[in-house]
Amino acid sequence: MYNSLPKISIVTPSYNQGEFLEETILSVLNQKYPNLEYIIVDGGSTDNSVEIIRKYESKLTWWISEPDNGQAEAINKGIERATGDIIAFMNSDDTYIQGSLFAAGHYFASHPEARWICGHGLMLGLPERPPAFLEVRVPNNLLEVLFKNFVAFSPASFWKREVFHRYGKFSTSYHYCFDVDFYARLLSNGVACVPLNYPISSYRLHPGSKTIAFTDSFDKEILAIREKHITNISSWRIQLEIVKQRCRGAEHHLYNAISLWRSGNISGGLKALLQTLTFSPMGVIFQIFRWFLRVTMRTTKIQKN
Template sequence: MSAKLSIVTPSFNQGRFIEETILSVLNQGYEPLEYIVIDGGSTDETVDIIKRYENKISYWVSEKDRGQVEAINKGLARATGDFFGFINSDDVYLPGTFNAVMDHFAKHPGSQWICGDTIMFGADHPTEVIHSEVPKSAAHCLAWAYTAPQPGHFWKTEIVRSGFDEHWSYDFDHDMYIRLLLAGHTCEYIPLPMAAYRLHPVSKTVAENHRQIEEFDRIAEHYEPQLHGADQRWCRATRYLRLSYAASEAGRKRDGARWLMRALATHPEGLKNRPFWGCLRRLLASGGGL
């Protein structure tokens, strides 16, 4: 018998998009599938859309919650599948994803965490395939030296059963990656587009990017003491670069320059490191005029 896959969709007032999300899950053709939708008390057409498919949805509820992370955790607590993934109510899975994911897990019994490629799309954004570079270590993750959008991730349920940290609103997925890496788990890459990540003006990624940067800084500061030597300096330097970027975006040029100098002083050997220069290029591209 095939292993069961549990998928959770957290939702709140995404009636424009959620039907696409639901159908992208239900039309995968994989069995056994457990699909759980946790809605935060939407006041738009979301609930009516969910009801259209409730005979195919394993469990759904619409009630006030504390936000996206609590919704995911509520779904995860109900999940009975061997493997787990979550998809936000404005994103979609690509056809064939579940069969490819579960085939990989079946052929590689030791696999506990995999990630594929993701397509970025939106009305005002050119369609772009993001080829994932999975996080290889906690330092690699904390230095933001990887590219692996969340919709392409799937886990053995038992390794994420403790849930995502509700203290974080934007980077709770990165926090989970760091915890898993520190615990000795590895992320395996599958070179296959698995999901499409929608960019639109009210998506958290677009609308609140500066807050996401600030939150990731707090996450990095929390975990840095668990690193040592060059890894710690590298992560601290890239954290300073992110602060420089954020200050520059906010028009605080002097603060931006100060954080940039601290980054260079903390990890001068980072000048030879591609991720370091990647952060610097993003900083200069911000138009902050350092």
């Protein structure tokens, strides 16, 4: 039974994430996947990361600790070393959910035509809230990728190795959104993302995570990626999506601002709020109106009961 499972190579890029790294490593090793190759690429950490890596050295296929130019370059180093049929990367502050590698391996074994799959996820670290279930919603076309109208985050994704050989690895021009650029490249070349109905990984929000700490940098890179790939999309569809995107973006930024505020990071929350107002003042008004309607409807329902 296990002989038919494809070899999976997991690459973990890491830099000064000693607080979370061991949990990440164990989430990979404890999968007990029989045909696993695990690679860790550390960017020359100055905390206890290397000590943690050495603790599990005998169970790793390869690891290195040396300065690099960011996450994309670190992952690319791992991909160059990888020999698996399937390749994925797991950030050093995220974790795999038990059984996820078997779910991915079985899917590829029974669907040899698939080249890119993505499963569900969990978001951890939300202040005063339990883990949030992130149901995968794969991008079906280039427009959905460029305007972030999808839920398919990278730690829940797996790709056939041939995809990297044919279409290239992650672009080191982007520090935060290299995965979005990669998605756009794949969809432009007819590589579809297949949704996997299985929870794959947990995504952790914390003050040092890129999603919270570098929201403005994300926006700048998304705009650059959009300019790079958008030439073949009709203008009316672009304008419509821009309006929808600004409303979604405002909701995302407001959510970050509230999360930072609740966690006690008042200055970070105010900064995120200012970024939201700069990004889309009309989007903020729209989201406040939506929230007002929700509260009104709930209040009306309670009064009727």
